[in-house]
Amino acid sequence: MKRVLVYILVFLTIVACSSTKDVITTPNTPEVPQTISIAPSSTSGYWQQHVDYKMEIDMDVNTYQYKGKQELVYTNNSPDVLDKVFYHLYFNAFQPGSEMDVRSRTIVDPDPRVGDRISKLKPNEIGYIKVNALKQNGNSINYNTVGTVLEVDLNTPIKPGESVTFSMDFDAQVPVQIRRSGRNNKEGVALSMTQWYPKLAEYDFEGWHADPYIGREFHGVWGNFEVELTINKNYVVGGTGYLENEKENGTKKTLLFKAPNVHDFTWAADPDYIHDTMQVPNGPLLNFYYKNTLENDKLENWKKMQPKAVELMQYFSAHIGQYPYKQYSIIQGGDGGMEYAMSTLITGNRNFGSLVGVTAHEMAHTWFQFLLATNEAKHEWMDEGFTSYISHWAMNDIFNKKNPNPSENAYKGYLFLANSGKEQPLTTHADRYEYNQSYGISAYSKGEVFMAQLGYIIGNENLKKTIKQFFKDWAFKHPTPNDFIRVAEKVSGLELDWYLTDFAKTTNTIDYAIKAVENNSITLERKGLIPMPIDLKVVYTDGSTEDFYIPLQMMRGKKPTSATTIKDWAWAYPTYEFTTSKIIKSVQIDPSGFMADVNKTDNTLDKK
16 A cells, blocks of 8 residues: 555656637747757767658548558668668557557556547547558659558669658547547546657667657657648647648638648647637747546636746756747646646646646656657656656746655655565666556656656756756757766766766666764775765754765865865775764764655654
8 A cells, every 4th residue: 555655656746818719810920940850969960860740630520530651751861772661550450459558458557548448449539650652853752651650662762962842641549548648638628639640750860769669658750840730610629739720621621730840740729719819928828728628616716727837938948958949739528637848738627736746747847858869768767757757846946845855756766666576777668667657756756856856966056057958059959968078077077977877778776875984983884885975964962063075086076165075985995983072972974955865764864
């Protein structure tokens, strides 16, 4: 029971002037880079692929089927010759017998939103994307649908620096809403259209990333989108991009959206959406889409949330980097909360605190992972953990909670997992965790602790500078964990590869203890395998106190601190001894609590 309660606590921590219009109406081109500029000091030699999508979509809201035409210009910026490409067909996951279905029915602790629901879908309830024709530069090519991946053999290889045009016709059906995407979710939202189109897989310095859609998240190619959507004219539409044009044709309307320099395109639609807007000073226009059928108290919560969303946008822009687009949309839909390009889908039947909390988390994802587009399947802890960190600190500030450690629940979750015997390294692929619980605590809680504890290691001011510099160097690219830690090294002047290796790539733990205190002599002991610098508070018998800082030798330096700095501690030595100038009454390791020591019972010693 205790384990369940801790997990629930962690999960809840994770998720924790208007005008009405039918569509987004900001036609201006956003001030975002149309090409990638490389900062030689930080990203020398970096390259990434580029794609331009043009799609025509005709949606039948009665059958939930749609027809699509897609023209895709793909530019190979890699040094490699490509003889094949891959597309994601995410909607194919929502069919009985799919990998998502079988995994959900065989994992020990399935996501309750999925369970065995996919296995029970009828033919008119499943999701699918069926490719009818595909051409490369006007010539038909061979392709094969394998679950949620389209394997394509090219007639002519794509040379480095070359651009090719792929033309595709496809049919699709929106599944009953089960996970993220779908129709008619539990709150009655008609269409939550996420991961709904044939999406070209990413190719980078590690090769292709054509992961099947089993349960986790996404990775995409940066580019420009032009989407022409035809839908019943009484549907209110919101999502990624800017409305360029709208035309009515009988009972339908055609909306033309453009989204420059994004790596995904999402939309949602419902005839009962209220559409409010609120302008962020010196920032984007915020759009809010939520159903007019909500209970009155929930409708009021959506109104009250809007100025808080403005504050959140301002906080993240100030503490990470300026939001670069001219709009952002918060949309009722999906099955919880999930981030997308220039928008998020969240469930809306929430109390006020929950509504602001999930908005904070999903909006923070705009930076971690949307603008800093890490590979979520391989480095899920970077997007979820970094997002959890910055959103918890934002909520602490905006609601004036004055909690000295807004990440404290993340520490509790991580320590529970580290002591459970079920932890896997953060390098585990997001789909390959043995337990959903292990994935959730690892990605969200341990990922958040990684960031908060980095502040303990290099100093909070250096951490703040690191986050901003990371955004400056790596926005609109695909950074890796090493790219982040290298930024932290350059900002702090400290060697930090040991921290990334030990905390993210192993399940080693931090465990320090006070071994002995005699008069004015202190002996400390390292019991765990992960090394750390040590903050120490000493209370003397005369009532005075003194803070000590013990640098970690392999860091080759120290963090900024007002504490008394003494000799450094080399990792291989299991004990460390030093003397003070006065007789000691008590000693405490890490009084701030930001070091994730797995056994704190021996971190404090009071002499009787």
